[in-house]
Amino acid sequence: xxxxxxxxxxxxxxxxxxxxxxxxxxxxxxxxxxxxxxxxxxxxxxxxxxxxxxxxxxxxxxxxxxxxxxxxxxxxxxxxxxxxxxxxxxxxxxxxxxxxxxxxxxxxxxxxxxxxxxxxxxxxxxxxxxxxxxxxxxxxxxxxxxxxxxxxxxxxxxxxxxxxxxxxxxxxxxxxxxxxxxxxxxxxxxxxxxxxxxxxxxxxxxxxxxxxxxxxxxxxxxxxxxxxxxxxxxxxxxxxxxxxxxxxxxxxxxxxxxxxxxxxxxxxxxxxxxxxxxxxxxxxxxxxxxxxxxxxxxxxxxxxxxxxxxxxxxxxxxxxxxxxxxxxxxxxxxxxxxxxxxxxxxxxxxxxxxxxxxxxxxxxxxxxxxxxxxxxxxxxxxxxxxxxxxxxxxxxxxxxxxxxxxxxxxxxxxxxxxxxxxxxxxxxxxxxxxxxxxxxxxxxxxxxxxxxxxxxxxxxxxxxxxxxxxxxxxxxxxxxxxxxxxxxxxxxxxxxxxxxxxxxxxxxxxxxxxxxxxxxxxxxxxxxxxxxxxxxxxxx
Amino acid sequence: xxxxxxxxxxxxxxxxxxxxxxxxxxxxxxxxxxxxxxxxxxxxxxxxxxxxxxxxxxxxxxxxxxxxxxxxxxxxxxxxxxxxxxxxxxxxxxxxxxxxxxxxxxxxxxxxxxxxxxxxxxxxxxxxxxxxxxxxxxxxxxxxxxxxxxxxxxxxxxxxxxxxxxxxxxxxxxxxxxxxxxxxxxxxxxxxxxxxxxxxxxxxxxxxxxxxxxxxxxxxxxxxxxxxxxxxxxxxxxxxxxxxxxxxxxxxxxxxxxxxxxxxxxxxxxxxxxxxxxxxxxxxxxxxxxxxxxxxxxxxxxxxxxxxxxxxxxxxxxxxxxxxxxxxxxxxxxxxxxxxxxxxxxxxxxxxxxxxxxxx
Ligand code: HEM
Ligand code: FES
Numbered sequence: 001x002x003x004x005x006x007x008x009x010x011x012x013x014x015x016x017x018x019x020x021x022x023x024x025x026x027x028x029x030x031x032x033x034x035x036x037x038x039x040x041x042x043x044x045x046x047x048x049x050x051x052x053x054x055x056x057x058x059x060x061x062x063x064x065x066x067x068x069x070x071x072x073x074x075x076x077x078x079x080x081x082x083x084x085x086x087x088x089x090x091x092x093x094x095x096x097x098x099x100x101x102x103x104x105x106x107x108x109x110x111x112x113x114x115x116x117x118x119x120x121x122x123x124x125x126x127x128x129x130x131x132x133x134x135x136x137x138x139x140x141x142x143x144x145x146x147x148x149x150x151x152x153x154x155x156x157x158x159x160x161x162x163x164x165x166x167x168x169x170x171x172x173x174x175x176x177x178x179x180x181x182x183x184x185x186x187x188x189x190x191x192x193x194x195x196x197x198x199x200x201x202x203x204x205x206x207x208x209x210x211x212x213x214x215x216x217x218x219x220x221x222x223x224x225x226x227x228x229x230x231x232x233x234x235x236x237x238x239x240x241x242x243x244x245x246x247x248x249x250x251x252x253x254x255x256x257x258x259x260x261x262x263x264x265x266x267x268x269x270x271x272x273x274x275x276x277x278x279x280x281x282x283x284x285x286x287x288x289x290x291x292x293x294x295x296x297x298x299x300x301x302x303x304x305x306x307x308x309x310x311x312x313x314x315x316x317x318x319x320x321x322x323x324x325x326x327x328x329x330x331x332x333x334x335x336x337x338x339x340x341x342x343x344x345x346x347x348x349x350x351x352x353x354x355x356x357x358x359x360x361x362x363x364x365x366x367x368x369x370x371x372x373x374x375x376x377x378x379x380x381x382x383x384x385x386x387x388x389x390x391x392x393x394x395x396x397x398x399x400x401x402x403x404x405x406x407x408x409x410x411x412x413x414x415x416x417x418x419x420x421x422x423x424x425x426x427x428x429x430x431x432x433x434x435x436x437x438x439x440x441x442x443x444x445x446x447x448x449x450x451x452x453x454x455x456x457x458x459x460x461x462x463x464x465x466x467x468x469x470x471x472x473x474x475x476x477x478x479x480x481x482x483x484x485x486x487x488x489x490x491x492x493x494x495x496x497x498x499x500x501x502x503x504x505x506x507x508x509x510x511x512x513x514x515x516x517x518x519x520x521x522x523x524x525x526x527x528x529x530x531x532x533x534x535x536x537x538x539x540x
Numbered sequence: 541x542x543x544x545x546x547x548x549x550x551x552x553x554x555x556x557x558x559x560x561x562x563x564x565x566x567x568x569x570x571x572x573x574x575x576x577x578x579x580x581x582x583x584x585x586x587x588x589x590x591x592x593x594x595x596x597x598x599x600x601x602x603x604x605x606x607x608x609x610x611x612x613x614x615x616x617x618x619x620x621x622x623x624x625x626x627x628x629x630x631x632x633x634x635x636x637x638x639x640x641x642x643x644x645x646x647x648x649x650x651x652x653x654x655x656x657x658x659x660x661x662x663x664x665x666x667x668x669x670x671x672x673x674x675x676x677x678x679x680x681x682x683x684x685x686x687x688x689x690x691x692x693x694x695x696x697x698x699x700x701x702x703x704x705x706x707x708x709x710x711x712x713x714x715x716x717x718x719x720x721x722x723x724x725x726x727x728x729x730x731x732x733x734x735x736x737x738x739x740x741x742x743x744x745x746x747x748x749x750x751x752x753x754x755x756x757x758x759x760x761x762x763x764x765x766x767x768x769x770x771x772x773x774x775x776x777x778x779x780x781x782x783x784x785x786x787x788x789x790x791x792x793x794x795x796x797x798x799x800x801x802x803x804x805x806x807x808x809x810x811x812x813x814x815x816x817x818x819x820x821x822x823x824x825x826x827x828x829x830x831x832x833x834x835x836x837x838x839x840x841x842x843x844x845x846x847x848x849x850x851x852x853x854x855x856x857x858x859x860x861x862x863x864x865x866x867x868x869x870x871x872x873x874x875x876x877x878x879x880x881x882x883x884x885x886x887x888x889x890x891x892x893x894x895x896x897x898x899x900x
Contacts, residue, residue, distance in 0.1 A: 047674040084785075090631035110637070114624055117641045118648075150679040183830060186790075187846060190828025190893035200895040204736035205727070210787040211829075215730075247676055255584035261674045262584075269667040276659025283652030290645020305790035306754055306772060306823065308833035308845055325828065325863055326847040333865035335899045343894035345865045346828060373572070378676060410848055420848050421861055483582035491581070494573040533577040 048270045049250035049263035051380075053140045058274060060133035060161075061236065062281040063126045070123040071172075071225065077113055079105040080175060080221035082214040091298050099177075099302035102217045106176035106297055121289035127172060128294075129285060131165045131317040138162060142363070142393050144380035146249045148373070152364040154242045157235055159361045164232045166317050171224040173315055176295075177217050182303025184314060185216060187322075191350060194343035212303065249380040252491040254484040258378050313408065323406030324349035327428050356399065363392075370518040372498045384453070385492040387446035388522045394442035395435035402430040443525070450527040457481065457489040457530040458538050490529040497523045584671075592665045602665040609658030616650025623647050737897045741890045743775075743791040745871060750776035751796060751820065751881040759880045760796065765818050770835040771796040773820065775883070791891055793823040793831060794871055796881070797853055799840055805855050813872035815881065820871040821857045824892040825849060827864040842868070865894050 031037045048054075081101035087094045089104065090111050109116035138158060141147050147155035170188075174181045189211045193199040208215030247261050256262050264270045301307070314322050325346070332345035367389065368374070383390040405412065406427045413420040460480040468474055481489070498519040502508050592599045623643035630636040681689070696702070702709055750759040754772040757779030765771065773794040781788060801817040813819075821842070825832045830846035840853040841860070849862030857868040869891050872884035890898050 045672075045674075047672055091634075112629065112631075114627075114629055114640055115644050117637060118645050121641070183846065186829045190825075193893045193895040194828075195896075197896055200736045200740060200897060203895075204739075205730040208731050210736070210739050210784075211790050212786055246679060247674075254582045255673075257581055259676050261676060262671050264663075265672055269663050272659045272663035272667060276656045276661075276663065279652045279656030279659065281656075283649050283656055286645055286652060287649040290642050290649060303786070304755075305786060306774070306793040306831050306833070308831060322847070328863040330849070330859040330862060330864055331866065332863075333894050339900045340896050341894050341898040343865060345863050346894070375572075376678060410845070424848070424861075483579075484585045487579065487582050490579045496573055528573070529578065531575050531577045532579055 043244065044267045045265040046244070047247075047261045047263045047265055048274075049248050049256075049261060051251055053144075054248065055277065056133055056137035056140055058277060059281055060130055060137055062278040063130040063133060063285065064232070064236070065278065066126040066282050066285055067123060067130060068229070070119045070126060071229075073119045074109065074123060075225055077105065077109050077116060078102070078175070078221075080218045082177065082212075082217050094298065094301065097302065100217065102175060102177040103297070103302045106178070110298065118286070118289055121292075121294050122285055123172075124294045125288050125292075126285045127169050128315065128317075129281075131162075131169055131315075134158070134162050134165050135317070138360075139393070139397075143383040143390060144249065144251075145377065145386055145389065146380050147364040148377040149368065150376050151242070151246050151249075152368070154239060154246065155364050156361055157239045157242070159357075161232065161235050161239065163357070164228060164235065168224060168228045168232065169315055169317055171220045171228065173295075173318075174220050175217060175224060176297045177303050178297040179300040179303055179307065180295075180297075182212065182305075184318075185212065186305065187325075191325075191346055194346035194350070196340070196342060196347070212305070247378070249378050251380045251382070252488060254487050256379070258376070261378075313411075316404075319407035320400050320403040321349075321353055323403035323409070323427075324353055326406045326409055327403070327424065327431060356396075360396070370498075370515060370522055371495065372515075372519065373495075379491075381492065384446040384449040387443045387450070387525065390446050391439040391443035395439040398434040398438035399431060402427050402434050406431070447525060447527060453489040454527060454530050457486050458535060486530075490531075492529055494526060494528045495523045587670060590665065590669055593669060599666065602661065606658045606662045606666070609654045609661065611654075613651050613654025613658065616647050616652075616654055618647075620644055620647025620651060737895070740791075740892075740895060740898075743886055743891060744778060744788045745775055745792055745794075745883045745886045747883065747885050748876065749883045750876070751794065751873065751883070752776040752779070754793065755779060761879045762815055762818060762875045762881050763879060765796065765798045765881075767798050767800055767817065768837050769798055770837070772823070772833065790829075791824065794820050795823045795832070795835065795842065796820045797835060797840070799854060803840070803854050807856060810856075810870060810872070812874075813870055813884070815874055818873065818881065819853065820873045820881075820883075821851075821853065821868040822871065822887060822891040823868075825864060826859075826866045826868060826891075826893065827862070829893045832868065 027037075079101050083101050084098050085101055085104055087097050087099055087104060087107070089095075089107055091107060094107070106120070109120055111117070141155065141158065170184070174185055189203050189207065192203045192206065195202060203211065206216070206219070207213040208219070248263070250256050250262060253262075264273070313319070328345045328349055330345070332343075332348070334342040334344055336342060383393075406424070409423045409427060410420060412418065413423045460478040463477045463479040465477045466474055467477055498516050500508055500512055500516045503512070592602050623640070623646070627636065627640045627643050629640050680686070751771075751773045752759045752775065754774045757774065757776065759776050760771060760773070773796045774789060775792050778785065778788055778792060796818065798816075798818045804814065804817055804819070806814065823831050823833060825844045825846065827844065827847055827849050830844055832842050832844040832849070832851065834843040834845060835841075835853075836843065842851040842853055842857065843849070844851075844862065844864065847863050849864035850860050851857040851864070851868050852860050857870065859865075859867060869887045869889050871887055873881050874884055876882045
């Protein structure tokens with residue numbers, strides 16, 4: 001290794017001045033009471049590798065902090081009561097209209113309090129960014145195999161954070177008690193009622209009465225500003241501790257191995273960059289909030305179970321659930337011989353979504369079982385080098401995207417002048433068949449890319465320089481890679497499918513067969529990395 | 541562990557081999573293929589220096605840029621406070637809200653971005669630029685600590701008799717499981733002591749209740765309902781309710797439409813539920829409860845804006861598209877002596893989304 005953990009001391013050594021003396025005194029004061037130097041010693045020079053895709057998790061973390069700050073500001077002014085009052089604020093179109101105190105106070109935050117609208121918009125934009133960043137971060141972890149041992153727990157915690165983000169977003173969206181948020185709750189109420197046996201009761205207890213009742217907003221408020229944030233903060237804490245224990249993954253590059261971490265130390269470079277990046281994320285959110293309106297609740301009016309609201313959309317991250325509801329064919333209610341109603345039209349999408357989410361949460365354990373791989377992995381794989389996993393991911397994305405598009409089926413139909421029926425049927429097809437197509441194509445593309453890598457590793461790349469041979473023939477000169485460039489293309493593992501082996505009693509169990517079958521499915525098509533001998537023989 | 545690392549990088553196993561795990565519980569070993577002639581890790585490439593490392597002038601310049609950014613940040617924050625004062629919200633002029641929002645936002649943005657971009661630039665351009673290397677160690681605890689952990693549990697078990705005193709242990713487990721039960725019971729009073737199912741099966745509609753306009757509450761005469769028109773309807777008296785107005789409305793909202801009698805395909809059993817081509821249907825979608833409020837006069841289809849369920853008014857509001865579970869329930873209507881439309885009774889089936897006890 002060419003570098004060491006201690007860089008040469010900077011030449012500009014300063015004699016301890018007054019400031020230094022104070023810092024020394026203060027550090028000593030604190031350390032004698034907390035042993036803080038131990039933590040600084042352990043963490044102060046921890047190494048963080050650099051790659052743009054590693055910033056996604058940071059964006060999520062920073063936008064969460066922005067959410068906490070802006071949300072706390074909002075709590076000082078927001079009143080979640082559902083008591084009915086007449087609007088008396090300055091927004092003329094709503095004056096005299098009966099509404100809940102919650103809606104009134106959200107309007108007041110927007111119209112009577114300087115900076116209130118800005119904070120509402122900061123909060124909402126940050127929430128959208130937060131969920132988006134978590135989602136992309138999950139995709140990064142998935143496609144680079146960074147969920148593999150020893151990081152499976154952190155995958156599950158990250159998944160829970162994603163669920164928390166959606167729950168926080170939905171409860172927050174409901175708080176202003178405007179027409180849209182009330183409609184959202186109405187849909188939740190309808191879904192809960194479909195739950196076999198206890199649905200009507202769960203809805204009744206949740207709403208404290210028949211829908212809508214006067215309890216739901218205060219209850220969601222407690223969830224939104226206390227319970228769910230507390231759980232989220234706890235999960236983020238565990239996520240960070242595990243990150244420190246497991247250390248960061250890194251992409252394969254010259255000098256980087258499964259046994260080291262290469263990058264910048266926390267103090268000073270990483271801390272400055274990450275701290276600065278927090279301010280940038282915060283700044284960009286405020287910038288967006290200063291110019292772009294989000295959730296103009298004053299346009300929607302207070303909640304009322306009767307008026308229309310065509311073409312309205314939930315926040316983007318709820319879209320896939322809404323879309324799932326839309327894709328179901330009509331008349332699926334089934335009354336069993338005892339007279340109880342099975343609302344399959346709602347239950348099928350509900351169960352489908354739960355299965356999808358469970359599959360996401362448990363994928364690392366599935367892959368570990370199928371591959372039989374029990375080693376620690378610290379090198380982030382290039383997606384092409386794990387074709388089946390990448391293809392599974394693409395299938396999952398396609399499924400999610402089809403559901404998500406379905407949530408805008410009406411807008412797609414009106415915008416492109418299609419019939420709503422046509423759009424729904426196409427999306428039904430995309431939801432069911434699309435994932436298979438995506439799987440197939442992605443796997444082929446990955447294998448093709450791997451072949452191309454092999455090709456380049458063996459024959460070099462086209463230099464763009466064309467020369468004329470003595471015989472008059474023109475060829476393009478291929479330039480060989482140097483060792484460092486080649487390493488990126490050849491440093492990956494090749495796997496063989498598991499073999500079926502009898503167990504101690506000499507039997508081959510069904511689960512063994514399934515496992516071997518899946519393992520074959522995972523690894524039967526594979527491309528081996530170029531070896532030295534191959535390159536040697538190629539040259540002659 | 542040694543094999544594990546070997547098989548990933550820099551292993552010295554001769555020939556083509558299959559790296560195996562020493563793991564007796566696993567039914568089959570991990571199988572990463574290891575070849576002896578694979579490329580070794582070439583080590584770190586020669587370092588590339590930054591312009592700020594090479595040129596002291598550039599370094600000075602970067603320093604100046606960074607402090608300029610921090611200075612800009614201070615200006616932004618001060619500007620934000622100034623904007624707070626200089627752009628107050630004038631209740632009579634809605635555009636002041638926009639200005640307040642914008643200028644305050646610009647100030648805060650500058651304050652934040654100045655710090656952020658400055659710090660990142662400092663880190664990238666001036667701070668020690670070499671990459672450092674830290675060794676990784678297997679995540680599992682050392683053999684020593686694992687042995688000690690096992691021993692601690694053994695000692696704790698011996699001292700407490702946790703496995704030996706099985707009666708004590710089992711009753712403890714039972715007791716701990718039972719303690720949360722009161723907490724569950726405590727939540728019963730989240731809702732009043734009524735049967736929600738009974739509530740779901742009744743609405744405000746009753747014999748002789750007049751159909752009134754939503755939201756004004758003025759009753760509707762049959763003669764006012766021209767062919768092709770549609771009314772959003774609530775029961776008379778709903779608008780004046782002091783208590784439970786929205787809850788009642790969420791069940792009782794109705795759509796009233798008049799179709800040419802010959803286009804209306806009526807169920808003989810329900811032939812007298814309409815009046816002169818005027819029909820009333822629940823407005824609460826049988827999917828998950830949104831208001832089905834888009835009426836297409838030519839096709840006499842009703843469309844639910846939430847998930848695009850479509851109902852055919854001419855044909856008992858049966859579902860012709862979308863996820864809805866059932867036709868919209870029909871409200872039997874007639875006219876009273878003064879010519880106002882009235883309900884003959886409540887709905888004869890529960891309105892809105894399906895629930896378990898719905899059909900009973
Ligand atoms: C990841 C966490 C969170 C997410 C995704 C989130 C999301 C949301 C959303 C989408 C709204 C609707 C805003 C609107 O357009 O009016 C909202 C409202 C609100 N949130 Fe949050 N929130 C989160 C955490 C918090 C926290 C921690 C607090 C308090 C400390 C908070 C306090 C509030 C308040 C008071 C409102 C209602 C104010 C209003 O609507 O004007 N939120 N939240
Ligand atoms: S609520 Fe009407 S279609 Fe879903």
